[in-house]
Amino acid sequence: MKVFEKGKMVPVPSTSIIPERDLGKPPVLECVHLGIEFGGLKAVDDFNLTVGKTEIAGLIGPNGAGKTTVFNLLTKVYTPTHGTIMLDGHDTTGKSTVQISKMGIARTFQNIRLFNNMTVEENVRVGLHNRIKYSTAEGIFRLPRFWTHEKEFHERAMELLSIFDMQDMANIKAGNLPYGAQRRLEIVRALATNPKLLLLDEPAAGMNPNETAELMENIVKIRDSFKIAVLLIEHDMKLVMGICEGICVLNFGRIIAKGTAEEIQNNPEVIKAYLGNNSMEE
Amino acid sequence: MKKLQKSNLQSVSGSALPYIVVVAAFFIVTLLQKSGNLEQHMQGMLVPVCCYIVMALSLNLTVGIMGELSIGHAGFMSLGAFSGVVASQSLIDAVPNTALRLALSIACGACVAAVGGFLIGLPVLRLRGDYLAIVTLAFGEIIRDIITCLIVGHDKNGLHILFNFRGTKTVADLELVEGGLPIIKGAQGAIGTTKISSFGAGVILILIALFIILNFIKSRTGRAVIAIRDNRIAAESVGVEVMKNKMIAFVISTTLAGAAGALYGLNYTSLAADKFDFNKSILVLVFVVLGGLGNMLGSIISATVLTLLPEVLRGFDQYRMLIYAIVLILVMLATNSPKMKALLQKLLQDVKTLLFKAVPKRKSEGEV
Ligand SMILES: Nc1ncnc2c1ncn2[C@@H]1O[C@H](COP(=O)(O)OP(=O)(O)O)[C@@H](O)[C@H]1O
Numbered sequence: 001m002k003v004f005e006k007g008k009m010v011p012v013p014s015t016s017i018i019p020e021r022d023l024g025k026p027p028v029l030e031c032v033h034l035g036i037e038f039g040g041l042k043a044v045d046d047f048n049l050t051v052g053k054t055e056i057a058g059l060i061g062p063n064g065a066g067k068t069t070v071f072n073l074l075t076k077v078y079t080p081t082h083g084t085i086m087l088d089g090h091d092t093t094g095k096s097t098v099q100i101s102k103m104g105i106a107r108t109f110q111n112i113r114l115f116n117n118m119t120v121e122e123n124v125r126v127g128l129h130n131r132i133k134y135s136t137a138e139g140i141f142r143l144p145r146f147w148t149h150e151k152e153f154h155e156r157a158m159e160l161l162s163i164f165d166m167q168d169m170a171n172i173k174a175g176n177l178p179y180g181a182q183r184r185l186e187i188v189r190a191l192a193t194n195p196k197l198l199l200l201d202e203p204a205a206g207m208n209p210n211e212t213a214e215l216m217e218n219i220v221k222i223r224d225s226f227k228i229a230v231l232l233i234e235h236d237m238k239l240v241m242g243i244c245e246g247i248c249v250l251n252f253g254r255i256i257a258k259g260t261a262e263e264i265q266n267n268p269e270v271i272k273a274y275l276g277n278n279s280m281e282e
Numbered sequence: 283m284k285k286l287q288k289s290n291l292q293s294v295s296g297s298a299l300p301y302i303v304v305v306a307a308f309f310i311v312t313l314l315q316k317s318g319n320l321e322q323h324m325q326g327m328l329v330p331v332c333c334y335i336v337m338a339l340s341l342n343l344t345v346g347i348m349g350e351l352s353i354g355h356a357g358f359m360s361l362g363a364f365s366g367v368v369a370s371q372s373l374i375d376a377v378p379n380t381a382l383r384l385a386l387s388i389a390c391g392a393c394v395a396a397v398g399g400f401l402i403g404l405p406v407l408r409l410r411g412d413y414l415a416i417v418t419l420a421f422g423e424i425i426r427d428i429i430t431c432l433i434v435g436h437d438k439n440g441l442h443i444l445f446n447f448r449g450t451k452t453v454a455d456l457e458l459v460e461g462g463l464p465i466i467k468g469a470q471g472a473i474g475t476t477k478i479s480s481f482g483a484g485v486i487l488i489l490i491a492l493f494i495i496l497n498f499i500k501s502r503t504g505r506a507v508i509a510i511r512d513n514r515i516a517a518e519s520v521g522v523e524v525m526k527n528k529m530i531a532f533v534i535s536t537t538l539a540g541a542a543g544a545l546y547g548l549n550y551t552s553l554a555a556d557k558f559d560f561n562k563s564i565l566v567l568v569f570v571v572l573g574g575l576g577n578m579l580g581s582i583i584s585a586t587v588l589t590l591l592p593e594v595l596r597g598f599d600q601y602r603m604l605i606y607a608i609v610l611i612l613v614m615l616a617t618n619s620p621k622m623k624a625l626l627q628k629l630l631q632d633v634k635t636l637l638f639k640a641v642p643k644r645k646s647e648g649e650v
């Protein structure tokens with residue numbers, strides 16, 4: 001594949017590491033020369049990444065490397081100043097955050113963004129907004145479709161909450177949940193949108209080792225049962241090395257390494273980037 | 283399981299409470315009226331109180347539920363009031379039944395205000411930030427100026443409308459034929475209106491407003507609006523369209539304000555556009571803030587208390603403003619404190635258990 005940029009043909013670096021089982025299928029995500037500048041500062045520069053259809057991929061790097069910015073580019077919170085993003089073969093140029101959600105990317109946030117004044121179940125119901133529909137008038141006048149569809153909202157929400165055994169928290173206000181449960185609820189809400197690609201921004205942050213171990217299992221379980229791809233940002237190296245099939249290392253907005261867990265751990269560039277940072281524990 | 287049922291029951295009673303309060307108040311007031319215990323000037327306050335309650339409910343949808351500031355809500359009330367008056371006066375011959383004519387006029391006022399809300403929302407709701415506050419403020423003032431320039435009359439040929447920008451035109455310029463009726467006379471506003479508003483209609487309008495708003499909040503679109511208020515970026519990330527959902531909420535809000543305006547306008551024989559000024563918008567905003575953002579029962583209580591208070595306090599003369607201020611603070615404490623809310627809930631629960639105890643008894647008696 002060739003991409004036309006700045007007046008010349010530039011070959012796309014073929015450093016993607018797609019798991020073998022996904023090789024026959026088109027990738028779910030392709031970032032080509034993706035970049036953004038904030039007033040001259042290149043927060044993300046020449047970011048090339050391909051994620052397979054059912055891959056669990058990791059995006060790591062020191063604080064301020066630009067990882068969250070990549071997620072914001074993928075979901076169009078920021079508009080890229082360079083490059084293209086292809087989602088499941090479709091160009092996402094010019095799309096809005098809402099359209100991206102409809103196209104199949106769902107995400108969680110590093111700084112948790114729940115609907116704090118709503119209950120746990122209502123948060124998931126908002127996630128189901130585009131999957132179960134009835135009109136405002138049907139809602140106000142409580143017409144038959146309101147009742148059947150609200151029942152469906154309830155059943156689907158409960159089903160999704162059962163992924164993390166959270167059914168009995170359904171009526172608690174999201175803002176009153178413990179930290180770990182809030183992170184899990186964000187994942188459930190994201191899954192409610194029926195994504196093809198799930199972006200997790202530091203899902204284990206603030207969790208204790210037990211919770212993290214459980215989360216690892218659940219991420220794999222989610223990938224297997226929903227048959228979706230997961231791209232996750234995480235500082236917990238046990239989690240990243242444990243479940244990520246392909247890992248991409250970002251430093252100062254640029255990719256410095258790509259590969260399997262083993263390759264990354266032995267990469268001198270990566271070790272140098274993390275040196276003195278202490279955040280890369282075995 | 284038990285826990286779940288209890289919380290379900292609570293949420294049901296929580297949403298039924300405002301209806302119960304309104305209906306109870308209606309019966310108490312009607313009883314007082316029938317027994318001749320309601321003073322003359324209090325009787326005159328009944329319809330305005332209903333109008334202000336609907337206004338407060340309507341504004342609470344915009345400010346409390348949607349999280350956008352509107353400080354020109356009296357403008358939408360004004361739109362509803364004058365279009366309602368025009369509709370009613372034009373239909374005097376066609377629809378002699380006053381109840382039906384009132385309903386039609388309120389519907390007309392509501393529709394005009396809905397269009398107004400849509401036109402204001404269209405450019406403003408797609409912006410981030412407090413632009414709605416600025417634009418609605420300007421809107422309220424502009425509507426006032428426009429209506430001040432308006433000369434409207436009705437005869438058998440239909441409606442006659444003149445824009446009196448230079449201030450040189452009078453009702454005579456409408457050239458109404460024999461039997462024609464001037465309705466709006468420029469700066470004087472609506473004159474010679476046949477009063478057809480009633481307390482009963484006001485209470486029905488409050489119940490309709492409650493029904494619409496409370497059901498809206500507990501529907502798919504309402505949830506989307508609250509989600510946008512709580513966290514816009516997260517709402518967008520799960521595919522909730524901001525503009526569309528906010529627009530629906532805002533138009534519902536302005537529609538109800540228009541309905542309240544029509545009821546208000548048809549309660550007076552004459553009504554000037556100056557009645558719906560900036561102060562009126564702020565007054566309604568005060569009702570909403572004191573009653574608690576998103577708290578519909580709170581809006582009902584604060585609108586009632588604060589509208590009636592100046593009347594009640596007439597006898598106290600120089601202490602009037604002092605007492606008014608104290609009551610303001612008390613209302614705020616009462617409607618915004620969790621303790622008071624819990625107390626209200628408990629009272630309702632007690633009433634319920636009393637009722638539940640009473641019901642099976644009667645049943646068993648019937649069976650025997
Ligand atoms: N909206 C913005 N305006 C200016 N600079 C930004 C903005 N968003 C991110 N940045 C900068 O981009 C860099 C990467 O940030 P971020 O993606 O949050 O890093 P991390 O890898 O820790 O998630 C930081 O230097 C940050 O200051």
Ligand SMILES: [Mg+2]
Pocket residue numbers: 067068069110
């Ligand atoms: Mg980050």
